[in-house]
Amino acid sequence: MKEALWYKNLEQKQVECNLCPHNCILTHMQEGTCGARVNQNSKLIAKNYGKVSATAIDPIEKKPLFHFYPGTDILSLGTVGCNLSCKFCQNHHIAHNNKAQTESLNSEEVIKLADKHNLIGVAYTYSEPIIWFEYILDTAKLVQGAGMKNVLVTNGLINPEPLKELLPYIDGFNIDLKAFTDDFYQEVCQGYIAPVKETIKLANKSSLVEVTTLLIPGLNDSEEEIKELTEWLAEIDPNIPLHFSRYFPKYKLKREPTPVETLIQAKEIAEERLNFVYLGNIQQQKYRNTYCHECNKLIVERNFQAVQLHLKNGLCPECDTEINIIT
Structure with a gap:
């Protein structure tokens, strides 16, 4: 402790x-x-300092981060606990289980583990990493000092000043934007949307940011809400990648899975304002690929076996449009 x-x-x-x-x-x-x-x-x-509930080596695309060193692997670490109580929690066994097993892993051991497997760095993920603040801050400094990258997969519910202390050490974010109404945040997640929006704005000024929204039938999947969400995100930066993910019954929420057609429609709406929109938890590979937003050239091909990158010096090889992918 x-x-x-x-x-x-x-x-x-x-x-x-x-x-x-x-x-x-x-x-x-x-x-x-x-x-x-x-x-x-x-x-x-x-009390969770140095306590790790889950450790894995993951493709960076699994975070999901599609514009951050495509095709590389990263060390993923999680702890126990969360500052939201989402009824659809995907990792409730560690987010809301005080008896979840953990092991001690100090920051120096994290560096050695990532270096041993020749990984690009460390992703703090699975449960909510913000509540692991002190451990992440200490570890991220060492990771950065070792020439590796830090990634935060987070719900974004953090006060601005602590976030600003952490930002110099975080290279990439995937931030969950659970919905685009405060009612959803309060009733379904026991949280607030305004601080999450502020986190997205602040993080985008210094790091690569991608945003994920799990679309849940009847709760946050209306055309109007999707339009409002994507318009707001586009005002910050139309190049921010947005991932719409398919919901399946989980934890305390037992609604029917999201129809694939709903995700495709959401993608079409979002692409009116955003340059990069992806669909997750579905089989069709083409919705994971990256295409040039100007000429529709295939830029990154993602399948379950490999990732193929077709960038040329950061530009589309067809029309020379700059693509915001870090390689």
Whole structure:
């Protein structure tokens, strides 16, 4: 356990955690909403520091990151806990299970593991990495110092000042934009949309950002909402890749799976404003490929066996349009 950053002491031995917008006020031995931070004798303790619930070597495309070193592998690490409570949680066995097994892995061991397998770096993922803030900050500094990359796969629910402290060390983000209404965030995820939107804006100023939205029938898949989401994202940068992912029944939400036709329609709507829109959790390969937004030339071909890159010095080989893919 390690003393947490970003908190302040209050009267009557309470502390206020200021890492995320919940700003939990905690009495002695009380845990925050995330389950990872606890008040111990008027000190906020990050009880998940160095505690790893899942470790894997993944293709970078699995994050999903499609414009960040395509075809490479990355070390993926997760911890336990989350500061949202999404009814459709894909990793509830570690996000909402205090008894989930973990092992200790210090930052130096992470570097050795990534280097041993000749990986491009480390992705903090699976559960919510924001609540792992102190460990990620320490590890990311070493990863960067070793010449490797850091990736954050996150729900984006973090206060601006802690995010700004982390940003110099994070090279790539995939940020979940769960929906585009505050009602959805409050009722389905027990969170707030405004801080997530701010995270996307801030992260995009210094890192490569991709955004993922899981489309759930009847909850966040209306044409109007998809149009509003994509118009807002395009105002930030039309080159931000957007991934629409297919929902399947999970955890506490038992709706029917999203029709593939709904995802295809969402892609068509989004492409009116955005240059790169992808579909996930479906079989059709063409919706994972990258095409030039000017001439429709195949730029990156992604299948389950390999990734083929057809860029020429960062440009489309057909029409010389610049493509925002880091290689």
